[in-house]
Amino acid sequence: MIGSVVLMRTAWGCWIFAMGYNERSARLVGIPVDRARLTMYALSGALAGLAGLISIAWLGSARPNIGQNLELESLTAVMLGGVAITGGVGGVGGILAAVILLITLKTGLLQLNVNTVWQVGIVGALLIAVLLIDRISKHWR
Structure with a gap:
């Protein structure tokens, strides 16, 4: 929720949007687009390093x-959460709901003993479906 407050209530968050x-x-x-972009990349790298240290x-070992395959899941969660692929639209709340939905889907697939290769395929198919729905809805507007 800190990310939501930063994005919605600060000037820097408005700059990002x-x-x-x-x-x-x-x-x-x-x-200052270049400076803001550099700051975002530096923050992203610092958070990735922190995640590595926590891991x-x-x-107990690296x-x-x-x-592996988390980039597909993260992109699917972001797109399913309402963030536009073209940028400028979205929020943290929708992404959080999409992450919970995606984790529930993957847990259900694990309970049904679906092979992990098929799980990645199902997540990829979900991403393609979300992109198609987004494209069709923009066409009809």
């Missing part, structure tokens, strides 16, 4: 495959 919606317009308004502390 403005940059995602239209970078050229954000530059014209006076937002090493929890498991595993090179710990995040």
